[in-house]
Amino acid sequence: MTPVQTSASRPRAADRLRKAVTAQYPLLYLLTWEEDRVERMVASLAQSAQPVVPAFVWTTTRGLVNGTEAVPDTLDAHAVLDYVIATPQQGFYLLKDFHRELADNPRLARRLRDAYYALKDRGKFLCIVAPVIEIPEELKKEIYLVEISLPAEDEIAPVMDYYTQRHFNGTITDQNLRQSLVNGLKGLTYGEMQHVLNGTFAGRREFSPDLITQILLEKEQITRKDGLIEFIFPRYRPADLGGYHQLKSWLSKRVQLFTKEAAQAGITPPKGVLLMGISGCGKSLAVKVISSLWNLPLFRLDMSNVYSGANGTPENAFRRALTAVDALAPCVLWIDEIESGIVGVKENVQGGGNTRIFSTFLTWMQEKDSAVFVAATANRIDLLPAEFIRKGRFDQVFFLDLPSEEERKQIFTIHLQKKGADMLAFDLLMLSKASDGWNGAEVEQLVEAAAIEAFNEKSRLTMDHMMRNLGKFVPLSKTMTEQIKQIRSWAYGRAINAS
Ligand SMILES: Nc1ncnc2c1ncn2[C@@H]1O[C@H](COP(=O)(O)OP(=O)(O)O)[C@@H](O)[C@H]1O
Ligand SMILES: [Mg+2]
Known part of the structure; x- marks a missing residue:
């Protein structure tokens, strides 16, 4: 079984950047962890301009630099803006640590607004590269946000070929094996891919399929620390889940729906399920089983990291995670204890934010055409907004009761x-x-x-x-007799019993 390829239709990060430049947005905010990759993208844009223009890079340690040549007196964030505003030199100005300077600095924000008007239609582009969105409110209209998604399949393949060539003096020709390796690398940044390939290939004489397992385990390690989306190694099979034959039969009927053949036959893959019910009944386990049954990679979205603030505001973090996961399709996206954020917010009396999060999510669910299957779990479903379970968002809501x-x-x-x-x-x-x-x-x-x-x-x-x-x-x-009674009465008529 080969999974569907949907990423080909998704615009690559480089194309999105090119589009923004063609549309003459002078202030670009490039959202990514991959500074090097963005630097290469910008350099290649500069190279392909007619005529060719330079690509400058600014850091707080070196100031503005063009190749090896430094522009004097540009260490300061204000100074670099002044310089770019004043210079007649067309080209790209990539600012690396700028978002930190911008935080709580209204004067700098004002200067950036000045830059917008000064640079517009002058062939000068300021590109702020940052791993989180920190755009001051007053600049939201002037700054154009470009999310640099993780490398897509057609970007992964050349890297993979480079490393197989380097380590094994040849590329992998078996198409299924190629596809498995590409899938194995999906979800990693360029830098991570390089480390993983070097690490797993080192000391081996030839490529063998067990290396793909090694790569998946590495990927699990790497994505665990990074925050929002974590890859989960397939450890559980359907036989590891006892009971719940309704759920299992629903899942079995859909095994083929994420295949190439199904896509060719015009079948729309299912959007997702919501598993709700009593704690400890195997909801999380069931999600892991879905991914192995359907032979799709599993990525977990950690809601507590969404709310932690480490990845920007919860809304931004959530929206970003959803965009990122589109690049990983076909896959299963596991949103565990989706209601946990709501409880937290209620306790902290923040309000507002989580309503927006849920509407972001529901809109994304409704509009997404990527082959991402959402498997959400909830213990306290009564906390979720009513529209959450309305038809069309989730294909099915299952209730996992205590086992018989x-x-x-x-x-x-x-x-x-x-x-x-x-x-x-x-x-x-x-x-x-x-x-x-x-x-x-x-x-x-x-x-x-x-x-x-x-x-x-x-x-x-x-x-x-x-x-x-x-x-x-x-x-x-x-x-917890009372609470269980409540969950059951809530589920009655709203959800299908998984058993
Ligand atoms: N139906 C089941 N079949 C087999 N093991 C189960 C089942 N339900 C729970 N378990 C065991 O309990 C553990 C915890 O279950 P978990 O999936 O975390 O429950 P939940 O997410 O509903 O709180 C599982 O990893 C598994 O070992
Ligand atoms: Mg759980």
């Missing part, structure tokens, strides 16, 4: 097997009857506790270990 007796049998089996237990030694019926009202996480914890005890006793895991530990557990549903 039969489902608990399956869950016990899954976790006991993971411990390598001899299944004949366990009375599953007895275990599942004794664990009435438990969620899947609690079943797992019981197996874990019993296994530890068996290990300490240097014996095999037995039914006896299970029964001894059973009494020590007070399931969540005992202490």
Whole structure:
């Protein structure tokens, strides 16, 4: 099965930049972590201008520099603006640390506004490059924002070929393998791609498919620290999720919908599901299962990082994450505990922001035509705005209730097997009857506790270990009866039962 290619139709970052320049926006704000890449893009724009123009770069440490030649007295942010405003020299002026200078500096913001009028239609372009959006309110009309998305497939392929050539004296010719490697590199910046390829290829004599697994593990490590979108390595299979046959059958019917063949047949891939329900029932696990069942990469959007402020205002951070993920299609986008932001905001009494976040999200959901499947989970769905579950946004809302007796049998089996237990030694019926009202996480914890005890006793895991530990557990549903009742009554009529 080969996934659909949608990124080809998406304008590349370089094309968007070119367009902005053609449209004569004199102040550009290039949003990216990849300074080097943007510098190359701008240099190539300058090279392709008629006539060719220079591309200057400004930093707080070196001032304005053209190649190796420094322009004197331009270390200061005001000075560089004065210089660009005054000079007749057409060209590009890339400002690297400028957004920091701009923060809380109304005089500089004013000077930048002056620059807008002075540079307009003069063939001079100021490009501020920054990893976060920090544009003063009064400049929002003058500054044109260009989001430099992560490298697309046609940009990844040459990098991959360069490194395979360098390490293995040849390029990969097998088309499926090429595609898997390109997919494996998606979601990384240029710099990260280079590190990953160098790191995984080093010491190898030839390319082998297991290197792709290495690359995915590396990618998981790298994206974990960076913030908004995190790649999740596929570790769980459908057999790891007990119960929920309705959900599973819904998913199985859609396995083929993200393939090239489906796209050719004009099938629109599904937009997303919302999994709501009681904590510890396997919502997060179910999302991981979707991606492996459909053979799509899984990216997690961390809502707490959206709200943290480390990536700009929550709205900007969220919008940006959604744009970034378009470049990763086809993929599954996991928005875990989507309501958590709302709770936080209510507590901090900030108001406003999260309503806008949700409307941004809903608009994006409705309009997106990329093959991004959203899998959102929620514990407290009653906190979400009503339009959230209206038809057309999510293809389906599933309610994951506490597992039934039969489902608990399956869950016990899954976790006991993971411990390598001899299944004949366990009375599953007895275990599942004794664990009435438990969620899947609690079943797992019981197996874990019993296994530890068996290990300490240097014996095999037995039914006896299970029964001894059973009494020590007070399931969540005992202490949260009211809340569970509420969730159930909310779900009734609004969501399909996953079981
Ligand atoms: N239906 C299930 N089948 C198998 N394991 C389960 C199930 N539900 C929960 N678990 C176990 O409990 C852990 C925590 O579940 P999780 O997916 O985080 O629940 P939720 O996201 O609904 O709070 C899972 O990683 C898994 O080991
Ligand atoms: Mg969860």
